[in-house]
Amino acid sequence: MVIAIGFEGSANKLGIGIIQDGVVLSNPRHTYITPPGEGFLPRDTAKHHREHALDILQAALQEAKITPEQIDVVCYTKGPGMGAPLISTAVVARTVAQLWKKPIVAVNHCIGHIEMGRLITGAVNPTVLYVSGGNTQVISYSEKRYRIFGETIDIAVGNCLDRFARVLKLSNDPSPGYNIEQLAKKGEKFLELPYAVKGMDVSFSGLLSFIEERAPVLIKKGEYTPADLCMSLQETIFAMLVEITERAMAHCCSQEVLIVGGVGCNKHLQDMMRKMAEERDAVLYATDERFCIDNGAMIAQAGLEMFKCGMTSPLDDTFCTQRYRTDEVLVKWRD
């Protein structure tokens, strides 16, 4: 029996989770929420993580009903992510690892999402759509690497949604994307927006400038309501994502699709993906907000797989990096 604890803090969520051989024992999380119209800045986010680290750690241990002695390995997010929040979380992981005299595993954030998705849904070898505030990638596994078939060539899909939420001054609680999703349900009138798909890649920046510029005018004139615009935005960007995922599935002859990352808990995106999958006799795997949104257990899960293959990091190498591509990691634990 192997028990792993994972520390995640690459963006505005601080999560600490404990996993024992594929079973989540605890997974508490605290989110730094900014006022409407504002994003989260690295320094303030790091401060948030520092303030809550010990409480969350305590909660994780208590809920799992284990003592530090029982833990076999400490895992933390090495990257990609925002520098200051990453470092503030890594410091906690390094400190407890030395106090408890446990080995450390440095985990790639994206790999954490994929491994958690596979664990929770039981998907064997899916085409993965990884969508969050900082990442938009279509990934497929082959020959010991998670290979990126398509991605955004400018901003991430979650970033596009967040920034539009700021234009409308929507609340950031629980997340801007969630509030866009709710408002979009009331939308009726479709506004055609720029649609930019380049093979298996997508681009959102042109679309964002287009709608950012026109939204205030269209709403003021009463031609479109904020709900109409949220609906049109979601319909367009999700259609782009489903299309590139389908293209990758056709190219790789894959019959499984898995959605991970924060935007992945959007029910409408899941519904669209499910329809696409059904039309080609494929299966959709998705999870809910507990595991889609950044959390500690996903880092523990990926770390556990790495630990079993002997991929621990010496203390000198337990640094963080803002840029860390999914395909840089040698996936020793899969065939």
Place this chain on the structure above:
Amino acid sequence: MERVLIKQGAEGKLYSSEFYGKPCIVKERFTKSYRHPALDKSLTTQRMKAEARALLRCRMSGIECPALYMVDIESRCIIMERVLNSVTVREYTRTLQEKDDAKNLLSLAKQIGEVLGRLHSNNIIHGDLTTSNMLIKGYGENSRIILIDFGLSYFDSVAEDKGVDLYVLERAFLSTHPNTEALFQVILDTYKDNNKTGAEDVMKKLEEIRMRGRKRTMVG
């Protein structure tokens, strides 16, 4: 006419059939229920037009592609020539890699570079270059490449768009066929020889786009 479903691609369903006695492919861009109806209609029309236009322009420029037989916007179908005795370059590359046939891999890369150079010197942007979207007829020295799937294509003379076209291929090529960096360089080198006027600018853009490409992994 009898239709046999042969493949469901990302764009639609492909049927094998006959058009006035000639073997043909019927490409049906069926209604995608996941898309908003207004968006679906607009995209489907756009892509059918794009595909028909590009097929014509390729043939006029001496680039091999299936002959276009009929376009029916109403039933969302394009009917075109079925290229007999061909496989996708994706399968062909795999076969050559399994046999460790370096000589034919090299000549394949040269052929791809040559076709793409000619495509771009005629200002045709394919929009979805992958090894699945190229067919190959014959084997080794006696083979010919036929480009297909022009739904995302358009015409432009700008280096940026040609650069993105090559970038899309590079990413698809390297992720589909691991450890082929050297081979892709041969494609680019032959491309330069076949697109004399614009290749230099396109290569500069490609370099730029690759740098842009890396930035994205910053925040997670």
